[in-house]
Amino acid sequence: MWARKRIDISWLDLAKAAGFLARSTPKMRPSSACNWPAVEATYCLSVRTALDLWLTAKGFARGSEILFSAITIADMVRIAEQHSLTAVPIDFNVALQPDVQQLKRLVTPRTKAIVLAHLFGSVIPMQTMDEISLFAEQNDLVIFEDCAQGFQGIRYCGHDGSDAVAFSFGPIKTATALGGAILQVRDPDVRAAVRTIQAAWPQQSRWSFAKRVARYSLLKLLGYRLSFRILTFLWSRCGRDIDQQLGSMAKNFGGQSLFEGLRKRPSAPQLHLLNRRVSRFDSQQQKQKLSMGLRFAHQIGNPCLLACSNSERRNFWVLAVRSQQPRQLVATLRRAGFDATQRSSLGVVDAPDGFSPAVQARNFMDEIVFLPLYPEMPLAEVKRMAGIVRKVEDTQDSPRFMPRPLRPKSSASVADEAVDAAMR
Numbered sequence: 001m002w003a004r005k006r007i008d009i010s011w012l013d014l015a016k017a018a019g020f021l022a023r024s025t026p027k028m029r030p031s032s033a034c035n036w037p038a039v040e041a042t043y044c045l046s047v048r049t050a051l052d053l054w055l056t057a058k059g060f061a062r063g064s065e066i067l068f069s070a071i072t073i074a075d076m077v078r079i080a081e082q083h084s085l086t087a088v089p090i091d092f093n094v095a096l097q098p099d100v101q102q103l104k105r106l107v108t109p110r111t112k113a114i115v116l117a118h119l120f121g122s123v124i125p126m127q128t129m130d131e132i133s134l135f136a137e138q139n140d141l142v143i144f145e146d147c148a149q150g151f152q153g154i155r156y157c158g159h160d161g162s163d164a165v166a167f168s169f170g171p172i173k174t175a176t177a178l179g180g181a182i183l184q185v186r187d188p189d190v191r192a193a194v195r196t197i198q199a200a201w202p203q204q205s206r207w208s209f210a211k212r213v214a215r216y217s218l219l220k221l222l223g224y225r226l227s228f229r230i231l232t233f234l235w236s237r238c239g240r241d242i243d244q245q246l247g248s249m250a251k252n253f254g255g256q257s258l259f260e261g262l263r264k265r266p267s268a269p270q271l272h273l274l275n276r277r278v279s280r281f282d283s284q285q286q287k288q289k290l291s292m293g294l295r296f297a298h299q300i301g302n303p304c305l306l307a308c309s310n311s312e313r314r315n316f317w318v319l320a321v322r323s324q325q326p327r328q329l330v331a332t333l334r335r336a337g338f339d340a341t342q343r344s345s346l347g348v349v350d351a352p353d354g355f356s357p358a359v360q361a362r363n364f365m366d367e368i369v370f371l372p373l374y375p376e377m378p379l380a381e382v383k384r385m386a387g388i389v390r391k392v393e394d395t396q397d398s399p400r401f402m403p404r405p406l407r408p409k410s411s412a413s414v415a416d417e418a419v420d421a422a423m424r
């Protein structure tokens with residue numbers, strides 16, 4: 001069985017993390033830890049911490065409205081609510097990007113900010129970002145760009161019009177540091193306020209970072225085919241749901257209350273690991289993953305099945321497809337040895353009174369299936385997986401997704417051309 005996700009960290013990085021823990025590593029200031037080109041970067045414990053810090057520093061009045069990409073993790077909305085703000089969902093258009101026209105209609109005199117999430121390992125097309133950014137500027141709104149899923153090294157450091165940009169290095173993210181985030185804040189006063197607030201928080205203990213290193217080393221081990229097969233067998237024998245077990249193991253702040261977990265400064269070993277991951281970012285591996293994903297997109301026969309298929313920049317952090325029969329697709333893929341799932345930590349933001357629900361986003365979440373994809377998978381296996389998706393989706397009577405005409409080229413040459421364009 002190909003596990004749905006492999007933790008993106010090498011055994012050498014994990015050994016280094018243990019080394020950082022063992023040595024009395026020199027202290028690093030959270031504002032100067034990483035080799036990151038954006039001078040205004042601040043390093044914090046997570047993207048959720050970054051949002052919490054930024055909202056505290058901004059100090060929006062109670063009852064202000066914050067527009068959110070309709071699909072995000074529930075904690076992001078909880079954080080806004082903790083600041084007595086109202087989250088309003090921005091629905092998606094048919095290309096599964098934020099619907100800019102709807103966004104414009106959502107603005108009221110109480111609207112203060114827009115939180116835009118780049119989803120499924122793809123960045124919102126720059127044309128859309130430009131349009132939203134211009135609109136925000138004209139309406140005195142600020143943008144928080146949630147790049148938790150979109151780290152691609154220095155290829156993308158955020159949009160120029162965003163007031164804040166945050167990248168996650170959480171346990172299941174690209175180039176994970178088992179935790180940590182980079183927050184860029186454009187306004188120097190807000191940046192200084194963010195740093196002052198964070199400096200007053202307690203520090204993450206070395207012990208809690210050590211537990212993380214141990215937990216995720218175990219999860220990495222379980223990502224291998226043989227160990228994953230044994231584990232699946234044992235868990236099913238005990239009547240346990242593998243989805244649930246893996247979900248709870250991968251939880252970032254397991255055991256603590258959300259705000260107790262979030263409001264901490266990263267420990268020195270955490271910052272050293274983050275520094276190592278960012279400064280040694282493997283763009284070759286990134287390119288390989290991109291090429292595999294694009295080949296897959298071609299092989300399924302209808303690239304529109306891919307989530308956010310019109311993105312110009314993507315990293316295939318996850319491989320997500322839209323299916324008309326998601327349950328059947330998951331079952332067929334699992335029987336064939338691919339650990340596909342519909343489960344994710346993402347959800348749809350509920351509309352407050354007086355706003356319309358995000359219908360497209362909800363439909364989309366019902367259709368989505370996540371598939372395994374990582375450089376260790378042989379191309380023949382990716383092709384076999386694509387064949388299964390193609391077969392299941394072809395059996396539908398009334399396809400809802402318009403097939404895009406495919407060029408009569410091999411998937412390899414299509415992928416190579418697209419990778420070159422995307423990495424430029």
Ligand SMILES: Cc1ncc(COP(=O)(O)O)c(C=O)c1O
Nearest residue numbers: 046047048072073117148168170
């Ligand atoms: C869209 C999105 N936003 C925010 C987050 C939170 O990131 P972190 O775990 O660094 O707080 C996630 C985590 O998966 C996410 O997917």
